[in-house]
Amino acid sequence: MSLLHDRRAQLLLGLLALMALVPLAAGDYLLSILITVLIQAYLGMSWNVMMGFAGQFSLGHALYVGLGAYAGGALFVHYGTPPWIGAIAGMAVSVLAGTVIGTLGFRFKVMGVYFALLTIAFAEFTRVLFDHWGWVGASSGLFLPPAANASADNLWLLRGSATMFYYVALGMTVAAFWFSRALLMRRIGYYWQAIREDQDAADALGIDVFRTKMIAVLISAAMTSLGGVFLAFFNNNLYPESIFSMHRSIELILGTIIGGIGTLFGPILGAVVLTALGEGLTILGAHIGIDGVKQIAYGICLMLILILKPGGLWPWLRSRLGLAGGTR
Amino acid sequence: MSDNATSLSASKSTISRRQFTAATAAGALAASLPLRSARAATPLKLGVLLPRSGHLALIGQACQRGAEIGLPMLRDMGYSVELMNADTESNPDVGRTQAEKLIREGANMLMGCFDSATTLAVAGVAEQKGVPFVVNIASEPKLTEQGFKYVFRNFPSAGMLGKGGLLLYKDIFAATGVTPKTAVLLHINDSFGMAMLGGINALMPKLDMPFTIVETIAYDPKARDLSIEVSKAKAAKADLVMTVTRLNDAILLVREMVKQQVETMGIISPGAPGMYDKQFFKALGKYAEYCTTNVPWFDPTQDMAKTLEKTFEKAFPEESCDLNVGFTFEAVLIAADAHKRAGSNDPQALSAEAKPVFPMPPFKGRT
């Protein structure tokens, strides 16, 4: 099936064109919200590879975000290494961490909730470790020097305006989408789904379960750490207690679960819905003027979505739009 | 309050024994600022970004009270300020988008954000947009080392806090006639604690302090109880206990020291918060008396400070009119004052006029 004749592909290309044109019209407020959406979608897709495709529940993805962020940030601060080179180091470290967690977890048959708690434990362990590691600034944080000239965009060093960061985030999201799609269409994608549905059956069919699950962990770790590099250069400061926090791990997966786990478009839809919800409720909360109202409403909305659409919003929306069938 | 005494002195360090009594007040006054008679036509729209929910809600809400309580006072003094409030939810990402939003909705200046990570995120926005940003509290030294053009701060950096604190030790020793030989330092292991530790370690030899720090004990900001830390401090058998704390851990520490019967000449905090708070006295009762702290404080002998305290007392009898309130009020005052003297809401003029307040005047100890 040619890409251009598929109704879904047409919709996607239209959306992409629209997104590419946004900075021409949008103000900085909208732009900064869209960057939040895109990076959340990107990280959600990275997590989706491991959880949505292969069914391995990680609640400690902040670990890979932090490792990528610190690798990119520290190399830049100490040696002036460009972030794209630093990202390779970050991915390497994250893959290593993923290998340790995956090997230990899968070899020792730690599954389900237990596996999720193992990932939390590793993330928290690393957080405390970084709190004491002087080379990366320990708990006083690591600061990336801001650009001398804020208006000049330098894509190689990732120093520049919000518009530049927007396009980088858009590029990363599109690449992640395309990459996830490619993975799903390959043999490995089908293996993952087989394992997710019934690991024992997959094993009986002769799939190398351990190796297949490991590949999902490693790809997911590498993708997530690239998102971490982006965050480091976008925020210009890193603190172990925020970058490795469990709160970040949770934030990272919310969008994907709400959007529809295991689907290609779910993480994007989830990020859009949650960010819009958050901003909308912030405005509402500001009118009411009681601190905490926003979060209560946010919690209730999450709960309602779960009760009404436990499979996520995208599978439901997809069928409403008449895009059902075929792949995701 | 007359028009030519515009600045609430930001940087006085007073030494406390239970209450900050006027008797201990330092004499120095912040330099009075020259005033131009220009009147701004439109009120200043000041975007206030504070962590009013999330894990920093305690401090964020205290700061918010400081920003709001002073408004009628500022009006009486001839300033015209409107606050545009935003909650950063203790999250830098939220802080950034809220800053963008406030600017889009017409904020002429920004003020906030207490925690360093969010403050840095907002500083980036302010710098890019050319909107002056007054930092109320954030002791991170990096903040002003980044070369920002539009970022101003009235709060002393950690190095200044530590220096002011240590200098006062000598006064205490002279006054009491007792000089300890050894000290143990307990500090919180977060960005504030580390900055203070760096400052103290660098200053100890320079200031020629009479005692040596025999042991430094760092504890996790998330620590649930501090019994082990205190056992360790007790085992060091030092004459003096130095603490770099925030509020809750200060209470935990002192209570634990009482329980474990730690015998020491004194507990002195070199410039960290915690031990001046109303909560601290409420929680510890008579035991709070045995602690000495020394933090930047508004000069309680000034009329403005008295008015502020009185107004605050009336509005929030349960809360303490503390450093968070004082410094946030002053940050609003700095913004309002810059606006009045600039005579317009032009960002260039505003930031030109906000500058004289920074750098802050040096620490003065009590005599």
Next chain:
Amino acid sequence: MDATFFMNVISAGLLTGLVYGLMALGLSVIFGVMRVVNFAHGDMMVVAMYAAFLLYTKLGISPVPALPLVAGLLFVMGYLLQRLLINRFLGATEHIQFLLLLSLAIIITNIVLMVFGPDARNIQLDASFESYSLGPLILDKVRVIAAFTAGGVAMLLWAFFRYTTTGTAIRACADNPVGARVVGLDVEKLYAVTFGIGAACVGAAGCLLLLLVDVHPHLSSDYTLLGFIIVILGGLGSLGGALLGGILVGLSEALSGVLISPSLKSMFSFGLLILVLLLRPQGILGKKP
């Protein structure tokens, strides 16, 4: 550092560990029977702590006598939550249950923030600053009270599951829900009772912890995580395991704090958790799945 110093540290670790253990009991009971991981655990405990705080400040009832009241309140809360909300998610996948309880946690934390404000609250008993001296050993009075009460509550719970009809029925549900239904047990009701009991344990632990720590709305997530470490260490679903896990965490925190650095102590709890997950995934006293 001499022997008495270590004895002091170890005894403090043991006593704190027992209270941690009681807190984790509730989590263990709920998971053991329903296979639901209660991510709102810490939040329920914060509610209990505020309830105990109110009882003390408004009515003058100190936390230990207030314990049955707070436990009762939390029982009702847990029972209703299970009946109205969680029951429909019993068969759902882990991540859906996780998100459900997480949103519940967000709601509870912020309601507490709205009602009580962000300030840390504590209560002052005469005992708060007292300690027992046994020779060179100094034992913190409230810690001793809390630890012994925790042990007592755990015994009661054990007796309930061992000797009462309801307790036996709940154990039957845990072992074989289908079978339990076949023999005519009202599984839904038993689940709700179980959730209530789990919540009541949290309530009891909250009362005791109020003696040791100050309560504020954002305390919850740390305690949820701590509860998890403890029950995984001891074995999810095992009552003795939860107490043992609590003691282990208390001791490891104490010893690593003294021997290495206090700010690193939580790293050792997580290290211990990783070790146990790998060597004995079902926990030290847990049954093989």
